[in-house]
Amino acid sequence: MGMINEYLVENEIEYDPNFLLSTITKIKGNGCCDYYCKPNSLSQLKKIISFCITENILFDVVGNVSNTYFLNNYRTSVIVSTLKVKEISFNNDSIICSCGVNLSKISRECVRRGFAGYEGFIGVPGTVGAAAINNTGAFQSSMHEIVKSVTLLNLENEIIHLTNKDLKYETRNSVLKSLEIKGFVLSVEIHTKEKEDITVLKQRVLENRIFRKNNIDGHRKSLGSVFVSPTLRYLMVNFRVRLFLKKICYAPFKILVKDTAKLKKINTFLVFLFLGVPQLAKHCDSLNRFCWEENTLEDDFMNYINTMQRLSKNKLKIEIAIKGNQ
Ligand SMILES: Cc1cc2nc3c(=O)[nH]c(=O)nc-3n(C[C@H](O)[C@H](O)[C@H](O)COP(=O)(O)OP(=O)(O)OC[C@H]3O[C@@H](n4cnc5c(N)ncnc54)[C@H](O)[C@@H]3O)c2cc1C
Incomplete structure (x- = not known):
């Protein structure tokens, strides 16, 4: 040592x-x-x-x-x-970002210069290196649309370059996330081909910010979506009748309750109630977002994951990175 x-x-x-x-x-x-x-x-x-x-x-x-x-x-x-590794260099039709550059910062810089395709990243709290691995995306922006190439240090200590095609992007997945190719992202080259009116881009950013604040990011500590969202459809299909009944039950609240935060809480509670696991509601902001409070235990989180997997017959794909021996 x-x-x-x-x-x-x-x-x-x-x-x-x-x-x-x-x-x-x-x-x-x-x-x-x-x-x-x-x-x-x-x-x-x-x-x-x-x-x-x-x-x-x-x-x-x-x-x-x-x-x-x-x-x-x-x-x-x-x-x-990588948080302090934040060099950025602008080329003719691309930007090279060191892996620690914040995605929201890239979004702001690109919008300021009129580059389209970055407006959706506003408010996503991650680094571009991790985002290029995870194929992070929000609203109309997605890493698979903007990454030109990624520079890696592989386990043999060699620098290699992967093109967008090499990365084989899928929803919240790539060859780097699936470990088909192992290595550490040093930098990410993103393209700046498409230009749009800056006022239009700024308006989109504003709308995205407001939508995130009201509908996505609560005030509680979370890691974002725990599971790859499209895989939740397995659970939806298994419980379609119950979730239809939940929809009917929720309808009057939508009319009577004006506070969006309260409405979201009611919706989350009803979803878990109709799935037969109301005890999970207190830990979650939504079906796919687990939140940590001062007294939340690891067992609570593991119980949430295991219950969700049981309900979906083990069809859910975990989006977050869980490190340690499970
Ligand atoms: C409130 C909130 C909202 C979110 N909203 C969204 C959203 O709208 N859309 C979305 O897609 N995601 C969202 N996320 C998830 C997350 O912000 C993104 O996936 C982001 O890209 C993760 O970046 P990070 O730097 O925090 O990654 P980390 O958590 O630090 O790392 C994630 C994984 O990548 C590995 N890693 C990180 N950097 C490197 C590197 N340079 N080389 C090799 N491996 C590396 C880590 O070891 C880990 O396994 C949200 C999360 C939160 C908490």
Whole structure:
């Protein structure tokens, strides 16, 4: 372990020793690492990842951890955070973003310059590196539409480039997420081919922000959608009659209750009630969004996942990254 310490100091890579991951996730838990490293440039990022690969050190790379759950039993030597790796360079018809650039920032920059296709990313809390792996998307924007190529450091310590086609994008999936190809995203090249009137783009951003605030992102701590949304259809089909009855029951509330937040809460409760698992409602903002409060336990989260899988006959695909031994 002294070896890592020396390497980090020698290369002036900032780090926190004996790091409890709840510090960054804001979710209570015991997952931890020996060194939480915060490289501040692409060159430092490459160095620390290469070092861990060469020296066979157990490590992980994370972005904004907005989509990652660390189990209580999660232990590793090194976690490399990409959050300070934020270089951006503009070319003729593309932008090269280092992996730690925030998706909302890219959205704002592109809209300001009149580049279309980025308006939907406003308010998505992740980094572009993770988004390129997950094929993140919202409203009219999706990573598979804008990624030109991704630069990786693979497990053999080689730099490789994958084109959009190589990434084989599917809903919230790619060859990097399915681990068909293993590696760490260093940078993402996104295209800026399409231009549109800036006022129109800004208006779309505003509408998306308002919609997110009222209908998607609540005030409670969540990791976004737990399951890949289209796979929820299996559950919907299994329970179509009950969910139809729920719709009838919900109709009067839609007329009587004017407060959208209250209405959303009622809807969520009714969905879980009609699915026969009302006890899950208190943990969720919607069918697909689990929320953490001060007293939420890992068992509550695991119970939610297992119950949802049971209801869908194990057909749901998990969207978030769960790290540790399950
Ligand atoms: C409130 C909220 C709203 C959200 N809304 C949306 C939405 O509208 N649409 C949507 O698609 N998603 C949404 N998400 C999910 C999430 O923000 C995105 O998927 C985002 O792209 C994740 O980025 P991150 O940097 O936080 O990833 P992290 O959680 O840090 O990482 C996710 C996974 O990628 C790996 N990883 C991260 N960076 C790298 C790298 N450089 N190289 C290799 N592996 C890496 C991690 O190890 C982990 O396995 C939302 C989440 C929240 C909390």
